[in-house]
Amino acid sequence: MTQSKRKIVIVGGGITGLAAAFRAQEKINHEQLDAEITIVEANHRLGGKIQTVVQDGFVIERGPDSFLERKISMGRLIKDVGLEDKLVPNATGQAFILVNDKLHPMPGGAIMGIPTQIKPFMVTDLISLTGKLRAAGDFVLPKSDHQRDQSLGTFFRRRLGNEVVENLIEPLLSGIYAGDIDQISLQSTFPQYGKLEQEHRSLIAGMKKTSPAANRKPGDKKKSMFLTLSTGLESLVDQLETMLGDCEIVKGTRVESIRRGERYRLSLNSGAVIEADSVIFTVPHFTAGSVFSETELLNEIEDIPATSVATVAMAFNKEEVEDILDGTGFVVSRNSDYTITACTWTHNKWPHTVPDGKVLLRCYVGRAGDETVVDLSDDQIERIVLDDLNKIIKVKSKPAFTIVTRWKKSMPQYTVGHRERMANVRAELEKSFPGVYLAGASYDGIGLPDCIDQGEAAAYKALNFITQ
Numbered sequence: 001m002t003q004s005k006r007k008i009v010i011v012g013g014g015i016t017g018l019a020a021a022f023r024a025q026e027k028i029n030h031e032q033l034d035a036e037i038t039i040v041e042a043n044h045r046l047g048g049k050i051q052t053v054v055q056d057g058f059v060i061e062r063g064p065d066s067f068l069e070r071k072i073s074m075g076r077l078i079k080d081v082g083l084e085d086k087l088v089p090n091a092t093g094q095a096f097i098l099v100n101d102k103l104h105p106m107p108g109g110a111i112m113g114i115p116t117q118i119k120p121f122m123v124t125d126l127i128s129l130t131g132k133l134r135a136a137g138d139f140v141l142p143k144s145d146h147q148r149d150q151s152l153g154t155f156f157r158r159r160l161g162n163e164v165v166e167n168l169i170e171p172l173l174s175g176i177y178a179g180d181i182d183q184i185s186l187q188s189t190f191p192q193y194g195k196l197e198q199e200h201r202s203l204i205a206g207m208k209k210t211s212p213a214a215n216r217k218p219g220d221k222k223k224s225m226f227l228t229l230s231t232g233l234e235s236l237v238d239q240l241e242t243m244l245g246d247c248e249i250v251k252g253t254r255v256e257s258i259r260r261g262e263r264y265r266l267s268l269n270s271g272a273v274i275e276a277d278s279v280i281f282t283v284p285h286f287t288a289g290s291v292f293s294e295t296e297l298l299n300e301i302e303d304i305p306a307t308s309v310a311t312v313a314m315a316f317n318k319e320e321v322e323d324i325l326d327g328t329g330f331v332v333s334r335n336s337d338y339t340i341t342a343c344t345w346t347h348n349k350w351p352h353t354v355p356d357g358k359v360l361l362r363c364y365v366g367r368a369g370d371e372t373v374v375d376l377s378d379d380q381i382e383r384i385v386l387d388d389l390n391k392i393i394k395v396k397s398k399p400a401f402t403i404v405t406r407w408k409k410s411m412p413q414y415t416v417g418h419r420e421r422m423a424n425v426r427a428e429l430e431k432s433f434p435g436v437y438l439a440g441a442s443y444d445g446i447g448l449p450d451c452i453d454q455g456e457a458a459a460y461k462a463l464n465f466i467t468q
């Protein structure tokens, strides 16, 4: 009897699953391995949270709109699939923070809200004199002897004081995680800041010594930090799908449970069963939890909180919107009475995505503790967003069109102790389900490049496992 090919099944066809499949297939072809890959995706399309709408000359991202250039795996994947010529950097410009009904320019030298240059920080009216003096305490405060994980809030409040946290750091971080910074783990999100404190005592002094951006001179041109694709991020998904011709791709089908036997048996909602020698789960933690519900393996991470958000893209003729400042957009401090949490002036930040003479405002609603808005109707969300916008700019008519996209439980919150819990779960999984891996936004990083890193690492582990 001939032995069938060894099979890796990838559950979930978002960017994590696609990156895993691409790298695994690349190695199978290159090393002529006797192995095959199947992707099972619940939806009728691939890409997960990456979704682009091209409409009336606009290129609109419903989910992620760009990625950090310094995290190299996404740029590398884009080059490897032949889309390098479509890479576009963001147009740089002033970013603002909305505090007390006023847009304040982000002080020069603020990195992730951490002030690293004295002069712009001293002149900003975003922070009171008392708040500024408290932040200067960072230069003299001893380093903490906190050996275990701590929340971002605990860490930054201790070093820089509450006012800097609330008016500068929290709005920016919450723009990334839609979370509560007093719950989110320092170790799982920004471990480098904890390290700076341990090595340099002062966070600000540590940043000055290690970050080129902290030493930019006042006249230096701001460097772009983000990249996107001129045709929209979904073009990466389409290109990956085209290049994955050797993989079997099963769409519109959910994996519901897994059983260990001679091979793994994955039960699908269609009633069919797929056998596999190795499995990479790239689905959110709550879905992975239900797939493993016959065991208690994922109990520790199944209840990771996940926040719901919605993006609201609104298109206008230029003359219909007044008082937009020359800049890229703003984030909103939690102590302001607004429902929107951020707004990108997309026509300024990503001009290639908006036709001449038009304006595209892309707002966010929903964050930890404030998510009910996501369940309202499109019309209600549009009205709330317009009311908020009208407090700071003048929107003279209804948008030519609005695209509301709800992302339920889409932002996993890595709460304090997350890394340790993940390590425990992985160790248990390895014992009870060898050759089965977890990768993706719920686990070791939420940004697109972090997801790609995880997908690629899982692909190599799975190949090692089936060929050992």
Ligand code: FAD
Pocket (backbone or CB within 6 Å): 011, 012, 013, 014, 015, 016, 017, 040, 041, 042, 043, 046, 047, 048, 049, 050, 062, 063, 064, 065, 066, 067, 068, 253, 254, 255, 256, 282, 283, 284, 287, 309, 310, 311, 407, 410, 411, 439, 440, 441, 442, 445, 446, 447, 448, 449, 451
């Ligand atoms: P997903 O994209 O969620 O893919 C998981 C896939 O699994 C889905 O396709 C799903 O249908 C499928 N699935 C679920 N259950 C099953 C099942 N039982 N069987 C089979 N398949 C299943 N990151 C950035 O770097 N830059 C940004 O600008 C940015 N902006 C963002 C904006 C928003 C609104 C959101 C929500 C996220 C943003 N992120 C951003 C984060 C980033 O987009 C995500 O973390 C990333 O896309 C997640 O990819 P993934 O493959 O891990 O998960």
